[in-house]
Amino acid sequence: MKTLRTTLWSTFFAMLLAAGPALADKYDEALQTFKSEKESAAFFSKSAGYALFPTIGKAGLGVGGAYGEGRVYEKGKHIGDTKMTQVSIGLQAGGQGYSQIIFFENQAALDQFKSGNFEFGANVNAVVLRASAGGTAGTTGASASASAGKEEKANTGEYYKGTVIFQFVKGGLMYEASVAGQKFSYKAVGSK
DSSP states (O other): OHHHHHHHHHHHHHHHHHTSSOOHHHHHHHHHHHHHSHHHHTHHHHSSEEEEEEEEEEEEEEEEEEEEEEEEEETTEEEEEEEEEEEEEEEEEEEEEEEEEEEESSHHHHHHHHTSOEEEOTTOOOEESSSEEEEEEETTEEEEEEEOOGGGOOOOOOOBTTEEEEEEEEEEEEEEEEEEEEEEEEEETTOO
């Protein structure tokens, strides 16, 4: 058990290092992935902006966490940088890497994110763009989601409280029934 826990934490920290300062090509690659997926492509033209995370690393064994660095865009222009952290407690084991994009329905939703104190509870669902299934439970509610292969996808994504989230699983395997929430920070381009 101790060896497995050490291995999972080592994997988690390796994923954190990989999710460190991302090069422009990682952002371009993630952006093209979301633009090429039918479910997320339409949101680029009908949103006030978006936050893009090329790689988020997630791991846990009883206690877990996730971390990723991203950029915030308004009308296609890079306006700031963001960091996502997540701590989870509950039945979970494994590690996973994924890309994530959050679309903001209007200027008010984008401004709320830019306030620098933004978080999602466990009741928020993401549309998963690769075959995957998952569920979470939290202090604000419970949810479960599943996505089939490309030809059988039923999830199309709808705004919920001004945001819609898409994730693209890059690799790994994560079993999770945990209490979790994503928290975000924001720093405008050029600010100290």
